[in-house]
Amino acid sequence: MKITREGFRLVLATSLIGLASLNTGNNLMYLILSVMLSIFFLSLLITYVNLRGIRIEIEPSDDLFAGKTSRIKLRYSKKKSFLSSRSFSISAPPKGPLRIVDYVDILKPGGSIEKTINVTPLKRGMLSLKDTLILKTGFPFIFTENSIRQDVKGTLLIYPALKDIDLLMDPFISEGKRPFTGERDFQKIRQYRYGDDRRFIHWKATAKTGELMIKESATEETIRITVFFDNFRPPQEEAFEESISFAASLSARFIEAGYYVRFITCLKTIPFGTGMEHLRKILDHLAIISYADDFSCLIDEGESAGRSILILQSDASPLVRFRESSERVFYASEI
Amino acid sequence: MPQRYKVLTGLIAISGSLTLIFTGELNPVYYPFLFLMIYGYIRLIKNRPQGSRFVIGLSSIAGLFIFFIDVFIITGDYLVSVGHLSLVFHAIKSFDIKEPYDPLQVYFMSLLQLVVASEFTTQMLFGAIIILFIFLFIFVMIMAHYIKTSLQLGISIPLEGRGLKNALVLLVITTVILSTIFFISLPRLRYGLWGKSHIKGIKNAGFSERMDLSSGELKLDPTVVMRVELRPFKKGPYYWRGMTLDYFDGQAWSNSFIETRWSLKKTGEEFLLRTPIPEDSVEQDILLEPVDSDVLFLMDRPVSINITAHRMERDFSDTLYLPRKGARRIHYVVKSSPRLLPEVKFHPRYLQIPASLKKTLQPFTERLVSGIKTDKEKALFIESFLKKNYTYSLTVTEPPSGVDPVSYFLFEEKKGYCEHYASAMVLMLRSIGIPARVITGFSGGQINNIGNYIIVRQKDAHSWVEALIDGSWSRFDPTPLVITPEPEPPGIFLYLDYLKLQWQRYVVSFSREDQIKIVKGLKTSTEKIKIKIEDSIISATRAMRNAMGIVSIAFLFMIIISAVILSFLFFKIIISKRSSHREVSFYYVKLKRLLKERGFSIGDSSTPLDVFNYGLRSGLPEEELEEFIELYLSARFGEKKTDLKYYKGLFSRLKRAQR
Numbered sequence: 005m006k007i008t009r010e011g012f013r014l015v016l017a018t019s020l021i022g023l024a025s026l027n028t029g030n031n032l033m034y035l036i037l038s039v040m041l042s043i044f045f046l047s048l049l050i051t052y053v054n055l056r057g058i059r060i061e062i063e064p065s066d067d068l069f070a071g072k073t074s075r076i077k078l079r080y081s082k083k084k085s086f087l088s089s090r091s092f093s094i095s096a097p098p099k100g101p102l103r104i105v106d107y108v109d110i111l112k113p114g115g116s117i118e119k120t121i122n123v124t125p126l127k128r129g130m131l132s133l134k135d136t137l138i139l140k141t142g143f144p145f146i147f148t149e150n151s152i153r154q155d156v157k158g159t160l161l162i163y164p165a166l167k168d169i170d171l172l173m174d175p176f177i178s179e180g181k182r183p184f185t186g187e188r189d190f191q192k193i194r195q196y197r198y199g200d201d202r203r204f205i206h207w208k209a210t211a212k213t214g215e216l217m218i219k220e221s222a223t224e225e226t227i228r229i230t231v232f233f234d235n236f237r238p239p240q241e242e243a244f245e246e247s248i249s250f251a252a253s254l255s256a257r258f259i260e261a262g263y264y265v266r267f268i269t270c271l272k273t274i275p276f277g278t279g280m281e282h283l284r285k286i287l288d289h290l291a292i293i294s295y296a297d298d299f300s301c302l303i304d305e306g307e308s309a310g311r312s313i314l315i316l317q318s319d320a321s322p323l324v325r326f327r328e329s330s331e332r333v334f335y336a337s338e339i
Numbered sequence: 340m341p342q343r344y345k346v347l348t349g350l351i352a353i354s355g356s357l358t359l360i361f362t363g364e365l366n367p368v369y370y371p372f373l374f375l376m377i378y379g380y381i382r383l384i385k386n387r388p389q390g391s392r393f394v395i396g397l398s399s400i401a402g403l404f405i406f407f408i409d410v411f412i413i414t415g416d417y418l419v420s421v422g423h424l425s426l427v428f429h430a431i432k433s434f435d436i437k438e439p440y441d442p443l444q445v446y447f448m449s450l451l452q453l454v455v456a457s458e459f460t461t462q463m464l465f466g467a468i469i470i471l472f473i474f475l476f477i478f479v480m481i482m483a484h485y486i487k488t489s490l491q492l493g494i495s496i497p498l499e500g501r502g503l504k505n506a507l508v509l510l511v512i513t514t515v516i517l518s519t520i521f522f523i524s525l526p527r528l529r530y531g532l533w534g535k536s537h538i539k540g541i542k543n544a545g546f547s548e549r550m551d552l553s554s555g556e557l558k559l560d561p562t563v564v565m566r567v568e569l570r571p572f573k574k575g576p577y578y579w580r581g582m583t584l585d586y587f588d589g590q591a592w593s594n595s596f597i598e599t600r601w602s603l604k605k606t607g608e609e610f611l612l613r614t615p616i617p618e619d620s621v622e623q624d625i626l627l628e629p630v631d632s633d634v635l636f637l638m639d640r641p642v643s644i645n646i647t648a649h650r651m652e653r654d655f656s657d658t659l660y661l662p663r664k665g666a667r668r669i670h671y672v673v674k675s676s677p678r679l680l681p682e683v684k685f686h687p688r689y690l691q692i693p694a695s696l697k698k699t700l701q702p703f704t705e706r707l708v709s710g711i712k713t714d715k716e717k718a719l720f721i722e723s724f725l726k727k728n729y730t731y732s733l734t735v736t737e738p739p740s741g742v743d744p745v746s747y748f749l750f751e752e753k754k755g756y757c758e759h760y761a762s763a764m765v766l767m768l769r770s771i772g773i774p775a776r777v778i779t780g781f782s783g784g785q786i787n788n789i790g791n792y793i794i795v796r797q798k799d800a801h802s803w804v805e806a807l808i809d810g811s812w813s814r815f816d817p818t819p820l821v822i823t824p825e826p827e828p829p830g831i832f833l834y835l836d837y838l839k840l841q842w843q844r845y846v847v848s849f850s851r852e853d854q855i856k857i858v859k860g861l862k863t864s865t866e867k868i869k870i871k872i873e874d875s876i877i878s879a880t881r882a883m884r885n886a887m888g889i890v891s892i893a894f895l896f897m898i899i900i901s902a903v904i905l906s907f908l909f910f911k912i913i914i915s916k917r918s919s920h921r922e923v924s925f926y927y928v929k930l931k932r933l934l935k936e937r938g939f940s941i942g943d944s945s946t947p948l949d950v951f952n953y954g955l956r957s958g959l960p961e962e963e964l965e966e967f968i969e970l971y972l973s974a975r976f977g978e979k980k981t982d983l984k985y986y987k988g989l990f991s992r993l994k995r996a997q998r
Binding site for chain 2: 010013017021024025026028029030031032033034035036037038039040041042043045046090091093095105107109114115116142143144145146147
């Protein structure tokens with residue numbers, strides 16, 4: 005609860021009238037004083053009560069990317085009470101991880117309101133909504149303001165910012181653009197891997213071996229790409245975030261161009277795949293990835309087969325060994 | 340800025356300024372600033388360009404300069420000068436409202452005007468203005484809130500159609516109630532600290548330390564001097580005694596005992612004049628307007644006075660005085676006992692008569708009362724003689740030089756008003772050796788049946804006679820009863836006057852003593868209730884003990900407590916669930932009935948799925964219908980609680996959709 009600048013003026017005026025009333029004993033002055041006190045008291049009381057019993061639930065309508073304004077669904081509800089909540093706003097703390105502003109005119113007791121509003125997350129990660137939003141009101145007047153941290157249940161997953169990398173990667177990406185015509189240049193049968201097109205499952209071989217087997221074509225190799233992402237402790241933290249954003253943008257761009265993308269870090273391997281769902285898997289990982297001080301990278305040397313791109317934090321990373329086999333190498337500090 | 344915001348700002352400025360002007364204390368030279376201000380607000384509402392910074396700044400400096408001249412040279416009264424300044428600044432500000440926060444200055448200036456006005460007036464109109472101010476101020480502050488919020492959030496919040504009327508009415512009512520509570524409970528000092536009141540008293544209130552028999556103007560003045568509630572109510576004639584006059588110098592009467600004043604001792608809240616207080620005493624609750632005198636008015640033979648004053652004085656002739664002239668309304672309660680004999684204090688001055696007058700009056704009076712034996716009969720005869728043989732008139736010609744007004748009245752003019760009659764009788768009595776004195780005050784008054792009180796006006800000012808006969812002061816009124824054909828005031832005026840009395844009594848004159856009374860009253864009522872409850876419990880317990888014995892009582896209490904707990908649990912666990920399910924089913928059945936009315940073959944055996952399908956076919960929105968059926972199922976069979984208000988809303992939406 006805070007008294008505004010106008011509120012302080014009112015308090016000052018009321019105090020002066022109070023002194024004058026006491027001095028003169030003039031009851032009409034006491035009457036004015038009583039009115040001023042009532043208005044101030046009501047302002048305090050209503051401003052306080054106005055935010056009581058409000059519940060907010062958040063549900064993202066779109067994927068949320070750091071730095072990008074997206075749509076989010078908000079549901080305001082109010083517990084049963086006698087009074088409606090009027091004219092309040094929600095916002096995020098100035099130094100918080102979100103930019104969000106919304107205004108509610110009236111929320112009746114026992115009622116609820118659903119709204120879809122804009123939100124701009126400022127950084128990637130798993131954002132806990134507890135104490136992230138501030139409910140604020142000055143209703144009914146302009147003398148007092150009440151703001152409370154709203155306890156919203158749940159979390160939001162914020163993907164890294166996607167950037168335009170066409171200028172940098174276009175020639176490289178266009179090489180891989182070979183649209184599937186239906187005629188497949190059959191090369192070999194191998195074990196099914198996550199992300200493979202199920203239409204090409206070799207059922208006979210599957211029946212024989214008891215494991216899912218798939219027909220692999222020669223052309224398919226050219227539209228597959230592996231992105232190696234190094235999450236060993238970076239020399240500069242800012243560069244690490246930039247590299248994450250770059251890796252996400254790269255994966256998104258490749259998938260958009262029709263590539264089968266595999267994403268490998270020392271902690272996790274996301275097998276080849278394409279489409280939005282696959283991209284979300286990569287982004288899910290990148291949203292929460294953090295750097296490690298020390299780890300033994302378990303990536304098999306054989307994974308380096310095929311076309312790959314390596315994003316390195318520094319030469320001290322264990323992933324340096326894939327430098328030679330990768331078609332392009334990016335250092336975080338240079339991105 | 341929204342138009343309505345501008346209009347309300349203008350109204351607040353105008354109401355503050357008008358309040359100040361209505362007090363009549365401001366110099367009319369400043370009135371044109373009000374019109375200038377109105378012009379400024381018309382320009383603002385019409386979105387005309389506001390004044391330039393330079394002109395506004397220059398005008399403000401000029402206004403301040405005028406203020407200093409005003410306060411130090413012209414009026415010499417800082418409060419009046421502040422009032423003038425506020426009018427000037429209001430006018431300047433009306434041309435300089437650019438930002439949405441600018442009107443705040445206007446509101447505070449209007450507030451200052453109200454404060455200044457409160458020192459000039461105590462009219463009931465002020466109360467009406469306060470109510471208007473609360474309304475306007477709250478309205479404009481709500482609007483200011485929306486304007487501020489829209490500026491802070493960078494969004495547009497339209498002020499129209501927001502359903503603010505209810506909020507406004509509720510806020511105004513709450514503010515009025517809260518203000519009343521604050522008004523009653525705010526601590527007050529018994530007396531003010533420093534400074535003097537600016538409220539002007541009623542001039543020429545019909546009595547003074549001198550009575551010079553010169554003018555009849557007072558009789559025509561209908562200004563209310565005091566309002567009196569009598570407990571118990573008694574019929575007239577009423578005599579509100581003020582000053583006693585004992586010395587006549589040939590031209591005018593004066594109180595020669597005025598220097599003999601001594602302070603009365605206060606006992607508790609009262610000044611006791613006689614003890615013990617007789618049971619048959621008449622209580623007079625008097626609200627005296629600010630009059631140009633320090634004399635208290637009351638019925639004869641007072642025994643106690645309850646008044647908010649630290650000191651009171653009394654003189655030899657029983658006149659009662661306040662320590663200073665009443666600058667404010669005075670509220671006091673007097674108890675008088677009509678059967679009590681007044682203390683008899685004889686003084687030779689009650690026989691004083693100028694020698695020249697005695698020469699003419701003595702033979703005249705002796706001739707008049709020859710043959711009458713007792714003093715009382717003589718006095719009654721003189722009273723009757725004056726009543727019958729002299730004409731009551733407010734217009735009298737001035738006596739020629741060297742002729743005293745009493746002789747002129749008795750022997751030449753033979754007409755006059757109460758002062759002439761009283762003077763003549765006192766001097767006639769004195770000339771034949773009966774001690775007598777003139778009493779000034781008020782007589783009669785208009786009874787207001789609405790509220791049962793007496794309104795005493797300036798025109799009720801009166802003089803009468805007291806004569807010391809048989810060891811007691813007796814009242815005589817030689818003035819003939821003049822019935823002037825006065826139209827009865829319309830009922831509305833009586834209502835208004837009653838309201839005025841309440842306003843004066845409970846707002847303007849509300850005091851620390853009233854606060855103490857309220858607290859004592861509350862305490863007494865609480866104690867009474869407590870005692871009643873205790874008595875009932877004790878008598879009930881006794882009756883039960885007699886009938887059942889202690890063990891049985893304990894057993895009964897246990898049963899009652901268990902029943903209360905069980906009822907509570909039953910309500911919480913069973914009834915609340917059942918009621919929720921019943922309510923939900925109620926709306927479900929209603930929906931079925933609606934669909935049936937539309938021609939669908941819905942019966943008792945129809946399943947919720949049937950209802951859903953029929954609902955879809957009738958064009959109900961799928962999502963809402965599905966939610967409605969699901970909530971019904973979970974309440975009916977899943978024993979889940981449903982938000983009934985929400986469910987009812989859902990039903991209303993479906994019902995509307997079906998139409």
